[in-house]
Every structure is written in C-alpha cells, then in structure tokens.
Amino acid sequence: xxxxxxxxxxxxxxxxxxxxxxxxxxxxxxxxxxxxxxxxxxxxxxxxxxxxxxxxxxxxxxxxxxxxxxxxxxxxxxxxxxxxxxxxxxxxxxxxxxxxxxxxxxxxxxxxxxxxxxxxxxxxxxxxxxxxxxxxxxxxxxxxxxxxxxxxxxxxxxxxxxxxxxxxxxxxxxxxxxxxxxxxxxxxxxxxxxxxxxxxxxxxxxxxxxxxxxxxxxxxxxxxxxxxxxxxxxxxxxxxxxxxxxxxxxxxxxxxxxxxxxxxxxxx
Amino acid sequence: xxxxxxxxxxxxxxxxxxxxxxxxxxxxxxxxxxxxxxxxxxxxxxxxxxxxxxxxxxxxxxxxxxxxxxxxxxxxxxxxxxxxxxxxxxxxxxxxxxxxxxxxxxxxxxxxxxxxxxxxxxxxxxxxxxxxxxxxxxxxxxxxxxxxxxxxxxxxxxxxxxxxxxxxxxxxxxxxxxxxxxxxxxxxxxxxxxxxxxxxxxxxxxxxxxxxxxxxxxxxxxxxxxxxxxxxxxxxxxxxxxxxxxxxxxxxxxxxxxxxxxxxxxxx
Numbered sequence: 001x002x003x004x005x006x007x008x009x010x011x012x013x014x015x016x017x018x019x020x021x022x023x024x025x026x027x028x029x030x031x032x033x034x035x036x037x038x039x040x041x042x043x044x045x046x047x048x049x050x051x052x053x054x055x056x057x058x059x060x061x062x063x064x065x066x067x068x069x070x071x072x073x074x075x076x077x078x079x080x081x082x083x084x085x086x087x088x089x090x091x092x093x094x095x096x097x098x099x100x101x102x103x104x105x106x107x108x109x110x111x112x113x114x115x116x117x118x119x120x121x122x123x124x125x126x127x128x129x130x131x132x133x134x135x136x137x138x139x140x141x142x143x144x145x146x147x148x149x150x151x152x153x154x155x156x157x158x159x160x161x162x163x164x165x166x167x168x169x170x171x172x173x174x175x176x177x178x179x180x181x182x183x184x185x186x187x188x189x190x191x192x193x194x195x196x197x198x199x200x201x202x203x204x205x206x207x208x209x210x211x212x213x214x215x216x217x218x219x220x221x222x223x224x225x226x227x228x229x230x231x232x233x234x235x236x237x238x239x240x241x242x243x244x245x246x247x248x249x250x251x252x253x254x255x256x257x258x259x260x261x262x263x264x265x266x267x268x
Numbered sequence: 269x270x271x272x273x274x275x276x277x278x279x280x281x282x283x284x285x286x287x288x289x290x291x292x293x294x295x296x297x298x299x300x301x302x303x304x305x306x307x308x309x310x311x312x313x314x315x316x317x318x319x320x321x322x323x324x325x326x327x328x329x330x331x332x333x334x335x336x337x338x339x340x341x342x343x344x345x346x347x348x349x350x351x352x353x354x355x356x357x358x359x360x361x362x363x364x365x366x367x368x369x370x371x372x373x374x375x376x377x378x379x380x381x382x383x384x385x386x387x388x389x390x391x392x393x394x395x396x397x398x399x400x401x402x403x404x405x406x407x408x409x410x411x412x413x414x415x416x417x418x419x420x421x422x423x424x425x426x427x428x429x430x431x432x433x434x435x436x437x438x439x440x441x442x443x444x445x446x447x448x449x450x451x452x453x454x455x456x457x458x459x460x461x462x463x464x465x466x467x468x469x470x471x472x473x474x475x476x477x478x479x480x481x482x483x484x485x486x487x488x489x490x491x492x493x494x495x496x497x498x499x500x501x502x503x504x505x506x507x508x509x510x511x512x513x514x515x516x517x518x519x520x521x522x523x524x525x526x527x528x529x530x531x532x533x534x535x536x
Contacts (some may be wrong), residue, residue, distance in 0.1 A: 053460075067381065072353055075352055075353055075354065076353065078349055079352050080352075082352070083344055084343055084347050084350070084355060084357060085340055085343055085344065085357055085390070087352060088356070089352060089353055091353070098317075122353070146341050169269070177536070178536045180535040181534070181535045183528050184531075184533050187526030187527075187531075188344065188523055188526070190524070190526045190527045190530050191321050191323075191523065191524040191531060192321075193527075198535065201353075201535070218439075221523060255456055255459065256458070256459040257458075258455030258456070258458045259455075259458045259461075262452050262455075262458050262461060263452075263455075265452050265466075266449070267445045267448040267449045267452065267466065267469070268445070
C-alpha cells in the first residue's frame with residue numbers, strides 16, 4: 001500500500017481511537033528515517049522547480065492539528081530545500097474584527113495559490129468548524145452549513161486547477177503535555193507559550209470529536225484528508241514528505257516545451 | 269569602512285559611471301567568498317529567529333534591478349537557511365487592471381511586513397517611477413510627485429517600526445546580454461525568456477538615468493539605498509548578505525525576557 005492510501009482518512013477513522021505513536025513508514029532507525037526525509041525534501045525541491053516552470057496548476061496544502069502538533073516543524077523539515085520563492089506559507093490566527101464581519105472563507109480565498117504557486121496553510125478555514133464548535137459559539141446546524149460551504153469552496157478550487165492536500169497531525173494528549181511543559185521549563189522558550197493553550201487543552205475530548213466529524217464531513221477525492229500519527233516528529237515528517245512527493249510525482253510535471261522560434265535569437 | 273557605508277548610495281553615484289564588476293569585499297578566491305556567503309546566511313537565519321521571537325519590529329527589503337540582475341538568485345542565496353516561516357517574498361508584476369485603478373502604493377501597502385515579519389519585495393513601488401518614466405507614460409512632474417509619495421510612505425513605515433533596506437543590483441549591459449543569451453541557448457530555460465525583455469533592453473540608457481534619479485530622490489537615513497555591483501553573482505550575494513547581517517546585528521535583537529510567573533506551571 002502506498003503512503004497516500006496508507007494515510008488517507010478511512011470511513012472508520014475516529015481520532016480518539018487512533019494511535020498517535022504509530023510509525024508505519026519507519027525503518028526503525030531514526031537516523032535512517034531522518035536521511036530519507038532529507039532525500040524526500042530534496043526531491044520535493046526539484047519537483048517544485050518543474051511545477052513553477054509549468055506555471056499552470058496550483059497547490060494548496062492545509063495543516064491542521066492541536067497546539068504543539070508540529071505544523072511549523074513540518075513546514076521547516078519538508079520544505080527545507082525548496083526555493084523560498086517557490087512556496088508561500090500563511091499562518092491563520094484568530095480572526096480580526098474585519099475578518100469576523102465577513103464570511104469565514106473571505107480571508108482564506110484571497111490567500112489561495114495562483115498558477116505555479118504552492119501555498120501552505122498553517123491552520124485554515126477548518127479552525128472555523130473546530131474552535132467555535134467546541135466553545136458552542138455555533139450550533140451543530142450552523143456547523144453543518146459550514147461543512148457544506150467548505151466542500152463547495154474546495155470543489156471550486158479543484159475545478160479551477162488547484163491540487164488540494166490536507167493533513168491532520170494527530171498527537172496524543174500526553175505528548176502535548178510534554179511539549180507544552182518543555183516550553184515552560186526552558187525560560188528561552190517562554191515566548192512560545194500561551195496560557196490560552198491550557199484552556200484549550202481542557203477541551204481535549206471535545207476537540208477529538210470535532211476533528212473526527214470535520215474530517216469525515218470534508219474528505220473528498222479532490223481534497224483528501226491525510227491523517228498522520230504525529231507523536232514522533234521524524235516519522236511525521238517522513239509521512240507528510242512522502243505523501244507530498246508522491247502527489248507531485250503523480251502530477252506528471254514537465255518543463256514547458258522549448259520554443260523553436262527562440263533558437264535563433266541573438267541578444268545584442 | 270564597513271559594508272553598509274561602502275555600498276550606501278553616495279550623492280555622486282550615477283549608474284552609467286559605475287563599475288558593475290567591482291568586488292570590494294572579495295577575498296579574490298571564489299570558493300572562499302562562497303563559504304563566507306554560506307556563513308552569513310546561517311547568521312541571518314539565527315538572527316531571524318530572535319527577530320521573530322521579539323515580535324516587535326518589522327523588516328522590509330526591496331530588491332530592484334534590470335532584468336536578469338539576480339533578484340531571485342539573491343533571495344535564494346541569502347535566505348537559504350532562513351526558516352521558510354520567517355520570510356515572505358512578493359514578486360510584483362505589471363499591475364493588474366484593478367491595481368491600476370488605485371494609487372500606485374495601494375498594492376504595496378497591504379503587503380508590508382507585520383511585527384516579527386521579514387518581507388522581501390522582488391521589484392516594488394519603484395517600478396512605478398521607472399517603467400512609466402522610461403516609456404513616457406508619465407511626465408517628469410508626475411514622477412517627482414511619486415518620489416514625494418514614496419518618501420512620505422517610507423517615512424511613515426519607518427516611524428511605525430519598519431526597518432527598510434533597499435538594494436539596487438547593478439549589472440552591465442554586456443552582462444545582461446550574456447544572461448539573456450544563456451536563456452535562449454538552453455531550450456530548458458526558454459520558459460524563463462520573455463521577448464519583452466529585449467524591448468526593455470533597447471531602452472538601457474534611459475533606464476540607467478531613471479535609476480540614477482530615482483535612487484538620488486528616494487534615499488534616506490531610515491530607508492537607505494545600497495548600490496551593489498552585481499556582475500559577479502557570488503560577490504553580489506556576499507555584499508547583500510553582509511549588509512543584511514550587519515543591519516540585523518545593529519538592531520540589538522534579544523529574546524523576550526523569561527516570565528517568572530511561568531516557572532511553576534505544571535501542565536496536566
């Protein structure tokens with residue numbers, strides 16, 4: 001089974017039943033796994049170059065997960081060799097007043113990739129069916145409406161040339177405890193700590209259920225969810241880099257044809 | 269004389285009189301120069317981390333130069349080790365219809381850096397006092413008005429916490445000939461070639477004069493122009509990386525203070 005099949009959301013996936021420490025792609029040697037991540041990242045960088053030259057299709061990568069799940073770390077590792085001109089990352093924070101006064105897809109839409117662009121969403125429109133749901137700011141009916149809005153939006157993006165890849169980085173509650181504590185124990189990392197994270201942590205079970213429903217409601221062939229066990233940072237990178245590399249290979253990218261009419265131009 | 273003094277625009281700088289092949293920082297050993305660029309890029313990456321943690325000031329880097337001057341290559345080299353989350357690059361193309369229906373600073377303003385952000389402009393609002401000037405779409409009076417608009421705009425950005433660095437990448441006409449021809453001679457690079465570049469090349473002398481006036485009119489202590497001889501790619505990277513590293517060092521960046529009230533929090 002290839003990585004895209006292996007990590008693709010299944011109908012029976014329930015976040016709370018899943019093992020966040022699974023490492024199905026691992027060689028069981030961390031150093032080997034790391035070197036494979038490095039090779040994959042180099043392949044991704046080379047493929048991005050062709051993708052950019054082609055300048056036809058668009059790629060939107062969505063990363064979702066609880067606090068400390070490793071969204072930033074994933075971007076750093078997987079795109080470490082990619083031309084900084086070739087990717088654009090957007091970290092969506094809590095919406096501003098102006099953003100709240102529009103529909104929830106408004107601030108997302110103008111950030112979607114243009115032709116030749118890879119855009120990585122560090123959090124996304126999926127926050128809008130998670131945070132307000134868990135905090136009961138919207139009711140289940142409103143949430144269902146948003147799932148439908150998201151399905152329509154992503155189908156439109158797909159129909160207009162966007163390849164969509166969505167990753168849920170699944171960490172265990174205990175792994176999050178360790179990662180948050182590490183931020184507190186190192187005074188140098190205090191600036192990364194937000195007390196609000198502890199408030200959200202109290203709602204852990206509710207988030208698990210909200211994620212489960214959201215994943216099941218918004219998975220589609222043209223906008224698949226990949227569910228990544230993410231307690232191991234190295235294996236998380238390995239899994240995501242493999243899915244992205246395989247997707248790029250599957251796109252059958254090719255440099256544009258040489259132009260015969262250019263062959264005899266002499267620059268003076 | 270340090271690099272910032274060395275490359276800072278002088279009152280007597282006239283593009284057409286300057287030597288684009290000068291290499292004042294070079295060790296005269298290309299391999300050594302390259303390894304220094306690598307070290308500088310690593311320093312910039314480490315400093316960016318503190319700059320981001322500080323989350324207070326903003327950095328706007330403007331790259332200007334004739335076609336093939338090496339704006340893309342500079343970004344690749346100088347920021348090769350910088351966290352992809354830490355920088356945002358914007359390539360400004362010919363303005364769209366909607367953009368043209370606004371003032372020329374409209375599309376620039378919403379792309380300026382937020383706190384903790386380094387934004388690199390690959391071309392910028394300076395195109396609007398170059399292309400239309402050389403093609404006589406605006407008259408000298410209109411152009412002077414735009415210089416004043418730019419001065420006011422950049423002063424406001426500076427006063428609200430933005431460190432501005434502007435680089436003019438100066439290549440010779442002969443160096444451009446070689447670089448354009450290389451794109452034509454390699455069928456794999458045809459997609460990088462735009463016949464319009466040959467039309468602009470015919471206006472070389474006019475561009476030299478437009479650049480000279482623009483540089484002199486918009487240089488300021490808070491928004492300095494650095495004029496970089498750019499026929500040598502390695503030395504160009506060396507010069508720009510040095511100026512950026514020195515600027516970051518001069519900002520006296522520091523990680524935020526540890527929080528005493530965080531010291532005893534236990535995550536449960």
